Amino acid sequence: MSMGFKMLSWPIAQAEEAMRALAEECKLIRSDGDRTSLVDSRFGQLEGMVGVARKIGVEAEEIEAKYSEISQLIKMAAPAVIRVEIEKESRLILLVPGSRRRPRVLTPQLKVVAVPFRVIRAVLAGPLEATVETRIEAIVNSANIRKSRRDKTRRALYSEHLDQHPLGTVWILRVPAGAPFLDQLRQIGAISRAVLLAGTHLTQYILFLFSWWLIGRGALTGNLDPTWMSGWALLLVTLVPLRMLVVYVQGRVVIGTSALLKRRLLAGVMNLDLEGLKLEGAGMLLGRVIETDTIEAQALSGANVALLAVIEVAVTFWVLLQGAGGMWHANLFGLWLCVATAIFWRHVVAIDRWVTLRLKLTHDHTERMIGHRTRLVQEDPKRWHEGEDHLLDEYMRASSGVDSIGVYVGQVALIWRIIGIAALASMYTATQGTIGGLAVSLGGVILGGRALQRLANGVGALAIAGVAWKRAKPIFHAASDGDEMRAVSRLQEYAVPDSGPVVVARDVSFTYQGRHRAAISNADLVINSGDRILLVGPSGGGKSTLISLLGALRAPENGLLLCQGFDLATLGSQTWRKIIAIAPQFHDNHVLSETFAFNLLMGRRWPPTASDYQEATEICQELGLGDLLDRMPGGILQVVGETGWQLSHGEQSRLFVARALLQEADLVILDESFGALDSGNLKLAIECARNRAKSLVVVAHP
Known part of the structure; x- marks a missing residue:
């Protein structure tokens, strides 16, 4: 075999x-x-x-x-x-x-x-x-x-x-998460399934209309022939598997598209501009996360409903044209559809204002919770709730507006049924049309009511998703940057140098947005393999800014910055960060709510091998974390972070150092990583970093 x-x-x-x-x-x-x-x-x-x-x-x-x-x-x-x-x-x-x-x-x-x-x-x-x-x-x-x-x-x-x-x-x-979304949908078969969904739904309604014509014709003439009744029953039985197919295909489309959307948004988050994220604050970021979930919940279901509603509206026009009212009845439906569209638009505007205020409320409450300990100690208790009622009052008024317009949206279908049947009755009285035409028109009125009701539900969901999309759009488009794939392709054209400086900077400058004074001005720097560099300077002197430029966290405004002979556009940010590993300052570094091993090895391949675990344990021992591993019940697999074992500041600092060293980069940069360590652990950490790093830059205060 x-x-x-x-x-x-x-x-x-x-x-x-x-x-x-x-x-x-x-x-x-x-x-x-x-x-x-x-x-x-x-x-x-x-x-x-x-x-x-x-x-x-x-x-x-x-x-x-x-x-x-x-x-x-x-x-x-x-x-x-x-x-x-x-x-x-x-x-x-x-x-x-x-x-x-x-x-x-x-x-x-x-x-x-x-x-x-x-x-x-x-x-x-x-x-x-x-x-x-x-x-x-x-x-x-x-x-x-x-x-x-x-x-x-x-x-x-x-x-x-x-x-x-x-x-x-x-x-x-x-397909990569940053590839055109249409290509990703095509790969999972979502487009073909959507076409199948529309075709099946259209077939379902054609059979439904035919069954209505059969039973309506017999009921209105008083001649319910058993043969016609058998045909009507057969059509109804045929509708059952079609309905099951619609539900199945709809579920496959929603689940598959939802998974793609989550993956796309996650990739987009990883590509967002770090400087812009810092300016938004935790509350706004949380609001964005909430809105992305809204897109998944509302857009996918709303899109399906709206698609089916559009099919039903088109079928309604055709049915009304075939009925007793003809063009006049179809035009009446079109006129009411325009009125309904205006009501739907007012609903969309109200939802936009409501969601905007909800995001402001989320941001305000989140920021207050984050700063609760500081407020508890230093702020006058009389001022704790200042400004809260004003924002809540605005939000309540916006909610009332959405609910008020929602009442009219919910009555659109009912009002059409009343108008349509009244118009049909007057036309039949005036013209004495045929029974068959009357049955078809009555079916068109009922079908139009169903279409408008479905359209109201779909438009409401799409409106909420559309408002959420405005907040999530930057995340979605950030995933399609494509620099990494282009960089990999370009890199094949060049020979990789066997030796030379790890980093070369010539006349590099950088100015923060909204500031006139440059944080870094015409800086020159060369870091060779094996170098051990101590970078000192006062607070606000530009040390961390320079480090962020070296680590490709920011791009220089002008000048030349090369990593092993290539610029960022050629290497791509992922390759650059494999060569240069940074342990950011304490407030920019985080312990994730995962195992201690995950926090150590998250910069290496995953899942880790036995040798990875062994090396991580050895570095922890060298950094003086061996006692911590012994104290934790799960050892290196103990869950740490907000929901797990609580680490001291010194233990967190050494974790961050170990994380950078375990990336096996050509250059390791430690940005004020030793400030929380006592003299004994400081000596161990410095010795470990010097022995483990191929090249090392340590940033510290004088």
């Missing part, structure tokens, strides 16, 4: 070609005929499969699969690259999306072949199962289990013994 399957797998030496072929097959990238190999590089993100993926323009998530996940992996991971051992040789299996029962793989001949599930499972799990096969067979044979149940027993025993054992490395491919 392994020998035959080897022909379907790729050699590890053709990793880049294999990943490119898989990406093209799954329409993640466009075929351009480029089959060039990766150049040798010293930069981390260009090494390994993740770097290969970045070069060809896709994103690869590396995971360590466990034995218990093998079935889910084969059925749901595609498009994915799986590394396996076949006849003691590392090979790559390229999974292509397809049937869960019969997975598909892309062969080196660029053919997609369906392979039985059991065959792929045997190749992936076979080497691991072979380690315990003798023991399992001995247990099965000694237990005198019936032959018909032996296979099931073996599977259960294998799961018991190997459940949490690592199976191998898997790279799941997808």
Whole structure:
């Protein structure tokens, strides 16, 4: 089996070609005929499969699969690259999306072949199962289990013994979060499903109208023939699976798009301008997070409802044109639709004002909570609640306005039914139209009422989402910067220097927004590999500003700043920060509510290996944190942060130093990282940093 399957797998030496072929097959990238190999590089993100993926323009998530996940992996991971051992040789299996029962793989001949599930499972799990096969067979044979149940027993025993054992490395491919959102929707099939949703809903309404015509014609003529009744019942039964299909497809579209939106916004947050974030404050940032959640909750559901409502409105016009009222009745519906649109617009304006005030209220309350301890100690209690009532009063008035207009929005459909039936009655009295035409017009009036009600619900949700979108739009667009992908592409054109300065700055200047005096003016600096530099100066002298420029947290206004011979546009910020690691000042550095190990290793590959944990423990020992690891019940895996084990300022400072050192950067910059340490721990920390860092810059006060 392994020998035959080897022909379907790729050699590890053709990793880049294999990943490119898989990406093209799954329409993640466009075929351009480029089959060039990766150049040798010293930069981390260009090494390994993740770097290969970045070069060809896709994103690869590396995971360590466990034995218990093998079935889910084969059925749901595609498009994915799986590394396996076949006849003691590392090979790559390229999974292509397809049937869960019969997975598909892309062969080196660029053919997609369906392979039985059991065959792929045997190749992936076979080497691991072979380690315990003798023991399992001995247990099965000694237990005198019936032959018909032996296979099931073996599977259960294998799961018991190997459940949490690592199976191998898997790279799941997808379109980058910063890629055009339409391409991402196309990859998950959201666009085709949306077309299917619209078509199914339209078919559903055509059948509904036909069933209404059948029963209405018979009811109004007093001739309910059993044949017509059977046809009507058959149509109603047909509507049931169509309705189920609509609900299923709608759910798939909403869930898939929601996941993409979350991923896009998270990528956007990581690309936001740091200086702008500092100016907004915690309250505004929290408000933005709340509004992004609103987009997911309201926009997706509202868009579905609005889409179906538009279809219903179009069908309503057509039905009214076919009825007794003809063009006159359809024009009346169009006129009322214009009135309803004006009401909907007033509702949107009111919601905009309401959401704006809600954000102000969130910002105000959040800032007050953050500063509560300071206010409790230093502010006069009589002034604690000054200004709160004014903002609350504005918010209540805005809420009342939304509710008042909402009453009119809710009555739009009812008023149309009254107008439509009254107009139909007057027309029928005046013209004595046919019974069939009357039935069609009555159906059009009812359908129009449903369309307006659905439109009111959809517009309300879209209005809230639209207002939220104005706040979340910068985050969404920040993800599409694309500098990283372009930088990786440009970097292939250059040879990487084997030696030379780590950083070169020539005539670098920087001025903060709104200030006339430059924080850094015409600075020159050269940092070579192995340098140990102490940067001292008074508060406000520009030390931290210079460090932020060196770490690509800010961009210089003018001058030349190079990292290992390349500027920021060529390297990209991620590569730059792999070369230069910074431990920011205490107020800009944070302990996340996660394990101590996560806080240490968050700048390295994830998940960490056993050697990563070992090195992290060694650095902690060198920094004098060994006693802390012994005291924490979970050791290095103890949860710390706001909701976990509380660290002292000195322990946090040493954690930040360890985090920077563990990134294995060519240059480590420690910005006032030793201020909270006593003399003994200070000596340990300095010694550890000097021994561990390839090049070191320490910022301190004189």
